[in-house]
Amino acid sequence: SALKPADDSPFVNEVFAPEFTDLIYNQEGAERERLVREYHNTNYSVVDIDLIERIYGIFYRQKVSGVPRHAFRSLRSVEKATAGAEGIELALRNTANGELSVQRYDLVILATGYERQL
Incomplete structure (x- = not known):
């Protein structure tokens, strides 16, 4: 899946004002869940646009150079990780087809996301 940018525009950021957070907190179940879903892209499971652009630039330059040093492994779950003298070996399950x-890697960064449970 793609990295999704955070919506940090001035009007949307008003959801972090104390009055608005109090309003959401005081709502009953279904309405509170609806509001949290509506503003989910303000800071949950999203990335700042400048970071997305920097990461994209890195991947673009490695594609142009023909030297792939980094890789995204989206739609994968880690079944097993083993560290050894030759690197880190990951058993990866494709969540789309099973x-x-x-794969063996020198370095692994697990950007697993964040899910808030209310």
Whole structure:
């Protein structure tokens, strides 16, 4: 899946004002859940646009140079991780088709996301 940018525009950021957070907190179940979903892209599971552009630039330059040093492994779940002398071996399950693959890496960053439970 793609990195999604945070909506940090001035009007949307008003959701962080004390009056608005109190309003959401004081709502009953269904309405509170609706409001949280509506403003989910303000800071949950999103990335600042400048960081997205920097990451994209890195991937673009490595594509142009023909030297792939970094990779996204989206739609994958880690079944097993083993550290060894030759790097980190990951058993990855493709969540779209169930296929299992094993890959070796020098460095692994698990950007697993964040899910808020109310």
